[in-house]
Amino acid sequence: MFENLSERLERSFKILKGQGRITEINVAETLKDIRRALLDADVNYKTAKTFTETVKEKALGQNVLTAVKPQQMMVKIVHDELAQLMGGTSTDINLKGNPAVILIAGLQGSGKTTFSGKLANLIKSKRGKHPVLVAGDVYRPAAINQLQVLGEQIGVPVYTEEGNTDPVKIAKAGIKEAKAKGHDVVIIDTAGRLAIDEEMMNEISAIKEAVKPHETLFVVDAMTGQDAVNTAKEFNDRLDFDGVVLTKLDGDTRGGAAISIRSVVDKPIKFVGMGEKMDALDVFHPSRMADRILGM
């Protein structure tokens, strides 16, 4: 894996000490290290540039270079700034509404169906609610089946319409049925789609329009690289989503996509997926995420 920021800065500050003199050029060197660490972590190119500028101003303002432990101070500035950018504190989802409707959207394979199951499980076991899942992916082979298997594992009913190829109708009917049966939360799983797929983006907009969700969540794979900004921006332009879910954080990716997304759409990251099992879901902690991105 890549060297972490502390190690990098340790090196550059050693060089600096050897020179026995602090100059603007050395600051440039340090900032280069920071930028490099961010790029290695998949933070978007432009985001990294802007971020480094902000850090520079902060650092100069705090006289980092004359401090006793300049690298530690620098790491702290970077860390705190990252955490700040990612929202400072955790944000909950909105379950008000009867039933509360939650719409799930994202790219292919990002982890939407698995997250739908996990969220239903969490809402049921930790919030004392009675959720129902709606199988709104009519395209992917065995997508409905997959959601049914998960529903069974967690003891949550799954609304499906075998043979119906219109997700808007399925979603509306699912909510109607949920009301009739006294469910207080409806989670709608949808098919994976690319942001440039006009037809599919129109479809998800139509679903949103039809069901007026209380919460729309954008699910994104934490291993995503530079494309995270394009995708997040497109989905947000279409859906004006309420929050982000970062999946597969049980891997060893740094997850810089979190920064990129946050900086282009300014929406909170609400949950992180930590595994394939139905209980592997955590709320998002900006400070921990900052540590991770920096490799600490």
Next chain:
Amino acid sequence: VGKKKVDDDVLDNLEEVLITSDVGVDTTIRIIERIEDRVARDRYINTSELNTILREEIVALLAENEYGETGNFELPSDKKPYVIMVVGVNGVGKTTTIGKLAHKYKSAGKSVVLGAADTFRAAAIEQLEIWANRVEVPLIKQKMGADPASVAFDTLSSAKSKGADVVIIDTAGRLHNKVNLMNELTKVKKVMDKIIPGAPHEILLVLDGSTGQNAFEQAKQFSKATEVTALAITKLDGTAKGGVVIGVSDQFKIPVKYIGIGEGVDDLQVFDRKAFVDSLFGD
């Protein structure tokens, strides 16, 4: 206008193109150094020559595919059935790629058998079964939760007795930092050699085209567990460029064999190095 040195603007622009395509800092620096070297050697170079050189240098980093770039889905005659094992992290497109590959081989007149060795993920078996029905090839499966090595064993035995030409084994997605799951993969691989010596002949690591720098670690750990022989890059029909494979292919000397460009049965192409590099620069 001829220039002695590649100017900074050109290099800055190049850096941005490469980094935003997920090529990564290390590989980007290497590419820029190679360009600078060539420019120093060749002295006078104009922008269009520079462009050509640049693409040549990047193409050179991509490991050469022993099947060439026009793969016709012919098979080595001494390997029958030819066994392909497909591996990768969660959700990258393994099962879909298998469906498409089966279709390609079948269209080339080969008899294909699929093995559903992802016995873990919900409805993974059913998903592959739908693909098998779609492309009309037989599928060997057991129940969810069965031992994947046992499914691989059954599949190879069946293919051998049927005299099939190609076997493709699906495996469960797994993150490469999970030691137990990676050991399981090694075991699935080893069992195949007991039925067909030398199998699997091809181990295809599927990478999601939108993955960033983590792809290096994926290639490293999957290679350790299974000796990956080829790469497939999926989801290149989106806006992601998949540039990380340049460094991955170079560092691990693994050729890219296929790209996925959609969810349909025909959305698989044999990798073309030049076309891929051109697409990084938006043409």
